[in-house]
Amino acid sequence: MVSFYVLNKVVAPINRFVREIQLITQNKAFDSRVKSTNLIEMNMVAESMNAMLAKINWQIHQSAQAEKEITELNQNLEEKVISRTQALRDSNQELLDALEQVHQYQSQVIQSEKMASLGQMVAGVAHEVNTPIGLGVTASTMLSDKIDEISEAMENQKLSARKLSNFLVESKENTQIIYRNLSRAADLISSFKQVAVDQSADINREVNIKSFFEDILLSLNPTLKQTSHVIDIDCDENLVIKSKPGPLNQIIINLIMNSIIHGFDQMDRGLISIRITQRANTCTIHYSDNGSGIEEKIKQKIFDPFVTTRRGEGGSGLGMHLVYNLVTQALNGRIEVTSELGNGASFDIQFPAVQVLEYES
Numbered sequence: 001m002v003s004f005y006v007l008n009k010v011v012a013p014i015n016r017f018v019r020e021i022q023l024i025t026q027n028k029a030f031d032s033r034v035k036s037t038n039l040i041e042m043n044m045v046a047e048s049m050n051a052m053l054a055k056i057n058w059q060i061h062q063s064a065q066a067e068k069e070i071t072e073l074n075q076n077l078e079e080k081v082i083s084r085t086q087a088l089r090d091s092n093q094e095l096l097d098a099l100e101q102v103h104q105y106q107s108q109v110i111q112s113e114k115m116a117s118l119g120q121m122v123a124g125v126a127h128e129v130n131t132p133i134g135l136g137v138t139a140s141t142m143l144s145d146k147i148d149e150i151s152e153a154m155e156n157q158k159l160s161a162r163k164l165s166n167f168l169v170e171s172k173e174n175t176q177i178i179y180r181n182l183s184r185a186a187d188l189i190s191s192f193k194q195v196a197v198d199q200s201a202d203i204n205r206e207v208n209i210k211s212f213f214e215d216i217l218l219s220l221n222p223t224l225k226q227t228s229h230v231i232d233i234d235c236d237e238n239l240v241i242k243s244k245p246g247p248l249n250q251i252i253i254n255l256i257m258n259s260i261i262h263g264f265d266q267m268d269r270g271l272i273s274i275r276i277t278q279r280a281n282t283c284t285i286h287y288s289d290n291g292s293g294i295e296e297k298i299k300q301k302i303f304d305p306f307v308t309t310r311r312g313e314g315g316s317g318l319g320m321h322l323v324y325n326l327v328t329q330a331l332n333g334r335i336e337v338t339s340e341l342g343n344g345a346s347f348d349i350q351f352p353a354v355q356v357l358e359y360e361s
Contacts, residue, residue: 205242209276
């Protein structure tokens with residue numbers, strides 16, 4: 001009887017308590033509660049267990065809530081990243097489009113600069129050729145007048161031997177004047193034509209450097225003869241290279257005009273020295289002047305577009321930028337500038353070029 005009593009009053013509640021705990025654990029039903037028993041000690045354990053279950057359930061709920069919030073944050077973050085990435089792509093595309101448009105505008109401005117230079121050269125052609133043609137026209141007019149006089153004298157039978165002799169001498173002089181000036185005009189036109197073709201063309205051809213540079217100076221003669229500036233060219237007369245004369249032509253013209261406009265602005269007589277050498281497969285041009293030099297802040301960005309010291313005075317600021325592009329892109333070379341304010345400026349240009357050993361003019 002004692003054993004039965006102990007079994008019903010003590011062991012049975014304990015077993016029931018253990019089974020409830022096992023069910024709660026197996027089913028993870030932490031929101032459930034352990035029932036009270038008729039044992040005071042077990043009730044204390046049950047209350048502690050229920051408190052622990054409540055705390056566990058609360059922590060599980062908090063963890064689930066936090067996990068939900070983290071998931072929502074991650075989802076929002078992914079959406080923001082996707083949105084920002086798309087916005088960044090759109091901005092990059094707009095920048096690329098704007099940059100492409102700027103390059104197009106820059107190419108158009110550079111092309112306009114080339115055409116303006118070509119226009120100035122054409123104006124120089126007209127001015128230079130006008131002089132010998134004018135002299136030729138004058139000489140031909142005088143010869144025509146003399147012929148009329150001789151014809152009239154013959155008709156009136158007043159033509160003397162002395163008068164005929166004078167006429168022949170004067171006629172020979174006039175024909176020589178006409179020949180010399182027409183030949184000069186033909187040479188000028190030929191030189192200007194070659195310079196114009198070289199300036200607009202972008203093909204490789206054999207170039208005699210000495211005569212090529214002399215043709216460039218001839219095309220600039222209308223501008224140069226208005227000044228007392230001196231240009232000295234130091235180059236082997238037999239140096240012939242295979243290169244692109246168009247970019248080379250434009251480079252030298254821009255450098256010379258840059259010296260005249262900026263370097264010699266406050267000088268009556270300036271000196272430009274151009275030395276050309278060839279070593280292996282590299283042609284080197286050393287260009288220097290004794291002008292006013294370049295300020296340090298201008299020198300650091302001299303090859304940037306639209307950099308000019310004559311803003312508002314007609315300067316576009318594209319001359320040296322065009323030179324840099326022609327050297328680095330058209331000729332696949334490099335250019336360096338050295339200058340101090342008051343001590344002139346020098347440019348060293350190097351570009352690949354094959355020397356032609358045998359040249360037939």
